[in-house]
Amino acid sequence: MDRRKQVLIKALRDRDEHIRSAAAGALERLEIRLRLPAFEKLVESGDKIEKLRAIYAVSGLRGERVLNLLVKATKDPVEDVRAAALRSLGRIGDKRVLPAVVESLKDESPVVVRVAIEALANLWDQRLLGPLMQMLRSKDHGVVERALDVIGRSGDKRAENAMIYFAVKGNRTMRMLAIKALGVMET
């Protein structure tokens, strides 16, 4: 790590402006990685704001340790922390976290479920259709609207009946989503 750091610090004074800028960016990411143990501790025992800061600080990184930290945060007692962790996992888009995100579809908070569905849009896999179809039965309109959106974008024909139902029976937003989906769906 020290050797990497030395090279990067030296590059901060390179003649080439782009090299200098790249070195600053690399140092920033390296420093986040060096602070991962501290972030893990914050996610474990920090207050709500510290946990949120830690989640967003690491969400620009990749790698198993970062994913583990975020997956752990999806089980946090605070709704906001779980939602932020799921959002970050969705942005990272690493399919290794799929089971954890699917598990969050059972979260007691409909708001967290909405975020989990949004995250699944970036982790799409055919096997997700079943769990997402279950979400169409939710009493929470936000959950149903997001599920319709993700399923609709998948273009999976198996959702045809559900889309036909919501194209007629849903609220305005649901109808719009279902109607669009019927247009792009596989024949």
Add this chain to the structure above:
Amino acid sequence: MTTDNRELILRSLNAALHSKKLYPPGHPSVAAPARKACQLLSNHLDDRGEVGLLLVEESLVFDEIPVDNAREQYGDLTAHLEKKRIEAIRFRQGVTEEELSGLLDILTMERTFEPDELEEELLRRRITRITIRSEPVEKRNMLEVYNDAVGVVKNVMNDVRMGRIPKSGEVTDIVDEMTDLVFADTNAMIGLAMIKSYDEYLYNHSVNVSILGIALGRFMKLGKHEIHIIGVAALLHDVGKTGVSEEIIKKPGGLSSEEWEKVKQHPVLGSQIVERMDGMEKDVCRMIYEHHVRYDHSGYPKIERSIHPLGMIISVADAYDALTTLRVYQNPHQPVDAVKILKDLAGRHFDPAVVDAFERMIGFYPVGTMIRLDTNEVGVVIKVNHEACDMPTVKILYDSDGNQLEEPYSVDLAAEGEKTRSIIGVADPLTRNMDMGAFFQQEAG
């Protein structure tokens, strides 16, 4: 003048001031003692030509003679003089009942006056035979004013929630104070606008938008009155969110379409609330109504007319503060990145001329930006440099080895001898678990 006459004049003035608290203007209980005071005073002025009422180190002196037990005997009179920071009132021969009544009005007004404003007020009321000398109003600490402004927004929103019509006085007074401070030190006030509250987002956000709006109005060389209404409209722009359930406002995720429809009502609700507040200008209500209408007329609510010329200042300040705030659905953008986003949206969401002015005002590296120098030191921009935009004044917080400094220090990158250090890039406060608002609170304290 005999001792008794002096006592009678003071007693009459005190009685008139006391009655003004209890009775409406023109009520006999106010008019009678004022008339009596004027008669006695006129008689005495015929002999002396001029008489002074002074407050010297908390003691009352009338006609050059200290008054015993003034605070007990003439409590209302001394309290009003102290509240208005009045050192001396001089009455000259020929003073009329109208002039004395005007003086009593000034003494009992809610607002405070600067010395030159007092002179203007006397002139406006055509009071020529009474002069007042007052101390300038002491400038309060910036942080105190910031926190008071947050309190004002809380009070206004609580009043609305309780079904009461909020009072305008404290809103306009705090906006005036914030305006004075923005004029005195724009950088420090923009630094304070980095104070964010996660759980009570709305209150701090309202104050921050007001500060940024006032600063932008000043930068655009707008008139005093225009800046004032920008400050007021910005402070109250989200008051309509009191009409939307808190559960929706604080929801840590995307809203359902029904919830979103409810949130979209807040500009209309807000303008209706503010319309009912005493003395609020129509322009303020209109700016609140339009603060989510975009430059291309998308957004909400739908309007046919053109957007209020000052409205876009609030929209830009609103977006900048929202972008730089940690929300559950958003990693806070660095100020530099927030400006880039505003620029990308110029011409569609925002008036390009206003975004351009905002960019020039806030600087290339806005106050509150964490930066990395080519020495690998990391610091925070505390003062922009409009002449050399990439060389602001920064407070160094981490040394070149990445160690946090026990005693951070300021460096003016443009100053002689400092030209060897330059900014290479932006650093992320989140990496260092740093609360930028707490940093600027400490700076202001």
